[in-house]
Amino acid sequence: MTLIDGLIGSGAITSIVLAVLAAEALFYVVYLKRLRRMLATLAAGACLVLALRAALLQRPNSELAFFLACGFLFHVLEIWQWLKMSKSQRT
Numbered sequence: 001m002t003l004i005d006g007l008i009g010s011g012a013i014t015s016i017v018l019a020v021l022a023a024e025a026l027f028y029v030v031y032l033k034r035l036r037r038m039l040a041t042l043a044a045g046a047c048l049v050l051a052l053r054a055a056l057l058q059r060p061n062s063e064l065a066f067f068l069a070c071g072f073l074f075h076v077l078e079i080w081q082w083l084k085m086s087k088s089q090r091t
Contacts, residue, residue, distance in 0.1 A: 014053035021046055037085075040078040047071030 007013040021042055028038050051067035053059075 008056060011053045011056045014049050014056065017049045018046060021049070037081065040074050040081055044071050044074035044078055047074060 007016070025038070025042050028034060047067050047070040051064055051071060054064040054067055
């Protein structure tokens with residue numbers, strides 16, 4: 001078993017990805033001072049990573065569906081924010 005197989009099989013790869021997402025959020029807060037605009041995007045990504053983790057660890061389908069539904073809702077919020085922002089820039 002290779003290192004990659006172990007990381008994927010145990011779901012640890014998703015912890016690494018979530019840590020990268022947390023570092024990205026910290027970057028937005030510290031350097032760009034605008035986490036609020038990116039929060040829905042980061043939350044949608046985190047939900048998809050959690051859904052992947054549920055699938056890799058063969059968790060119940062209800063858990064997988066929950067994370068996918070949350071990711072969908074955050075993605076809809078993200079699209080709404082982008083539309084609102086583009087509308088305000090046109091006027």
